[in-house]
Amino acid sequence: xxxxxxxxxxxxxxxxxxxxxxxxxxxxxxxxxxxxxxxxxxxxxxxxxxxxxxxxxxxxxxxxxxxxxxxxxxxxxxxxxxxxxxxxxxxxxxxxxxxxxxxxxxxxxxxxxxxxxxxxxxxxxxxxxxxxxxxxxxxxxxxxxxxxxxxxxxxxxxxxxxxxxxxxxxxxxxxxxxxxxxxxxxxxxxxxxxxxxxxxxxxxxxxxxxxxxxxxxxxxxxxxxxxxxxxxxxxxxxxxxxxxxxxxxxxxxxxxxxxxxxxxxxxxxxxxxxxxxxxxxxxxxxxxxxxxxxxxxxxxxxxxxxxxxxxxxxxxxxxxxxxxxxxxxxxxxxxxxxxxxx
Amino acid sequence: xxxxxxxxxxxxxxxxxxxxxxxxxxxxxxxxxxxxxxxxxxxxxxxxxxxxxxxxxxxxxxxxxxxxxxxxxxxxxxxxxxxxxxxxxxxxxxxxxxxxxxxxxxxxxxxxxxxxxxxxxxxxxxxxxxxxxxxxxxxxxxxxxxxxxxxxxxxxxxxxxxxxxxxxxxxxxxxxxxxxxxxxxxxxxxxxxxxxxxxxxxxxxxxxxxxxxxxxxxxxxxxxxxxxxxxxxxxxxxxxxxxxxxxxxxxxxxxxxxxxxxxxxxxxxxxxxxxxxxxxxxxxxxxxxxxxxx
Ligand SMILES: Nc1ncnc2c1ncn2[C@@H]1O[C@H](COP(=O)(O)OP(=O)(O)OP(=O)(O)O)[C@@H](O)[C@H]1O
Ligand SMILES: [Mg+2]
Numbered sequence: 215x216x217x218x219x220x221x222x223x224x225x226x227x228x229x230x231x232x233x234x235x236x237x238x239x240x241x242x243x244x245x246x247x248x249x250x251x252x253x254x255x256x257x258x259x260x261x262x263x264x265x266x267x268x269x270x271x272x273x274x275x276x277x278x279x280x281x282x283x284x285x286x287x288x289x290x291x292x293x294x295x296x297x298x299x300x301x302x303x304x305x306x307x308x309x310x311x312x313x314x315x316x317x318x319x320x321x322x323x324x325x326x327x328x329x330x331x332x333x334x335x336x337x338x339x340x341x342x343x344x345x346x347x348x349x350x351x352x353x354x355x356x357x358x359x360x361x362x363x364x365x366x367x368x369x370x371x372x373x374x375x376x377x378x379x380x381x382x383x384x385x386x387x388x389x390x391x392x393x394x395x396x397x398x399x400x401x402x403x404x405x406x407x408x409x410x411x412x413x414x415x416x417x418x419x420x421x422x423x424x425x426x427x428x429x430x431x432x433x434x435x436x437x438x439x440x441x442x443x444x445x446x447x448x449x450x451x452x453x454x455x456x457x458x459x460x461x462x463x464x465x466x467x468x469x470x471x472x473x474x475x476x477x478x479x480x481x482x483x484x485x486x487x488x489x490x491x492x493x494x495x496x497x498x499x500x501x502x503x504x505x506x507x508x509x510x511x512x513x514x515x516x517x518x519x520x521x522x523x524x525x526x527x528x529x530x531x532x533x534x535x536x537x538x539x540x541x542x543x544x545x546x547x548x549x550x551x552x553x554x555x556x
Numbered sequence: 557x558x559x560x561x562x563x564x565x566x567x568x569x570x571x572x573x574x575x576x577x578x579x580x581x582x583x584x585x586x587x588x589x590x591x592x593x594x595x596x597x598x599x600x601x602x603x604x605x606x607x608x609x610x611x612x613x614x615x616x617x618x619x620x621x622x623x624x625x626x627x628x629x630x631x632x633x634x635x636x637x638x639x640x641x642x643x644x645x646x647x648x649x650x651x652x653x654x655x656x657x658x659x660x661x662x663x664x665x666x667x668x669x670x671x672x673x674x675x676x677x678x679x680x681x682x683x684x685x686x687x688x689x690x691x692x693x694x695x696x697x698x699x700x701x702x703x704x705x706x707x708x709x710x711x712x713x714x715x716x717x718x719x720x721x722x723x724x725x726x727x728x729x730x731x732x733x734x735x736x737x738x739x740x741x742x743x744x745x746x747x748x749x750x751x752x753x754x755x756x757x758x759x760x761x762x763x764x765x766x767x768x769x770x771x772x773x774x775x776x777x778x779x780x781x782x783x784x785x786x787x788x789x790x791x792x793x794x795x796x797x798x799x800x801x802x803x804x805x806x807x808x809x810x811x812x813x814x815x816x817x818x819x820x821x822x823x824x825x826x827x828x829x830x831x832x833x834x835x836x837x838x839x840x841x842x843x844x845x846x847x848x849x850x
Contacts, residue, residue: 265745265749266749267745267748267749286748287745287748287749288748288749288750288751288752288753292749293749294745294746294749296742296745296746298740298742300740300742300743300745300746302743302746302747302761303743303765304764304765304767313747313750313752313760314749314750314751317750317751317752317756318751361746361750365750
């Protein structure tokens, strides 16, 4: 049981690469915090600083209220699941899981009990005598999880643990990780660049870009009120449509707003926009049916837009449509890309 | 299997391999068969007539205490040389792996000794440890350690082992450096998080993962110590003092070339040949398809 607090954490790599430029995050006891952002934004660097695998250039990292900047990874009482799992290839599954406990001098019968318990939870009991190379990707992933949970650490750290799995298995493991984390109640930091994973797993979602936090909060709050154009286009698939404010059929812009955004699922076709809503004349450029819904790719005011419609769409390429969005579903951003609210 | 290319010309392929075949026949099969024949012959003292004696020469060689001594010397020499050169190379490789700046420079410097010819390496160590003029021998004496490889058999052995091991360190170093680089960094990090200190990490993670490299080098170094160290021993001790550093290979030379005991020398060559074949078989069987962890 622990809290994790980052205060103005910075990292400058040799050669003056500033990977993390002052990040402050408070993670509550037992919460799962997801760090999401594009490749190279510094997520892994931040996580590795929490783990103690990377020196901290500035600021403080505290676990359970205690500053751990100068403490080695072993003494921080954390466990980490790596993207490539980092299982010890020469050890059996059992020994992979027992290794951390043995190093800490845990009694033999206690080790055995904990390893078997974890193996039971993760459905690995029949694989304990195998070596990592004799396991499938999903099984390796479970062993990596098992190695983390037998230790009963204060904090779990995950660095893109599911990115080497196929889509179906990823979905399944995502649910398992969430359930496991809930039931164990261990404070966790989870890095991913998959926004679906981020939305579904997070208690607290932290969207990072270029070494800084763009926005932090509950996933749905971020989805409904993105703090910047970056967050708006990063969270949600397909991303939010954005057009310059002030065109024909636009409502009056909020003071200082330059960009107008609306999500594909909030757009309507041939439905009156209502008071203060947005109305656009659009031409269909492509239709993408995916089963339960269809995406219409349209052009309007020289911009490309996506509109989501339920089920099968009767639209054809070249059709002229009227795309509308009600007032309460519009997002406004200023020149710097920050959100403007009424 | 990729389809084989078939050449229409039937003679050309044989012409192309002919030079290699000729070299192998003239420099290997012919002398080897001569040695085999010679090993079963006994010459009269004047070298005028020889008599076929079946395995008499082998029997005499294998019951000769001098020969058994040379087997013992060879084992001690090979094991010490292989162990010393591999242990030191591993130590250097682990340290070089940690150097961050000027990595390439250190590595280049550490590889140089491999370019030194065996006899030169031997001379170098001979001079360094010469009891009367060697700078290191003087240092030893100053420390109160009695040192005289010309009279003391153990000292002589230490000297040839040092020279032979020193020359092989660079080669082993290269392979260990490559082996260390092949170990994923995340494994070390995972072990660090798992609470293993530096020494523990080395013995429980790094060393086991280097096993394929270590085994490969063990075979290579044993072969080296057996067969490629003649020059060093010849230059440093000439097999002495007494017969303290007379290895099997050296004894073939001294019996055959110096003492003209052709039958005995040939029988020893045949025994060495069998050992080479054995080592090569081990090498093919285990080293060519290395122990791999997936
Ligand atoms: N050891 C290093 N030395 C120098 N620069 C580094 C080092 N490691 C990472 N960087 C740089 O720091 C920045 C952040 O890297 P980081 O690995 O944290 O990104 P990331 O958000 O995890 O990306 P990804 O999603 O691709 O894993 C990148 O610009 C990267 O090039
Ligand atoms: Mg990363």
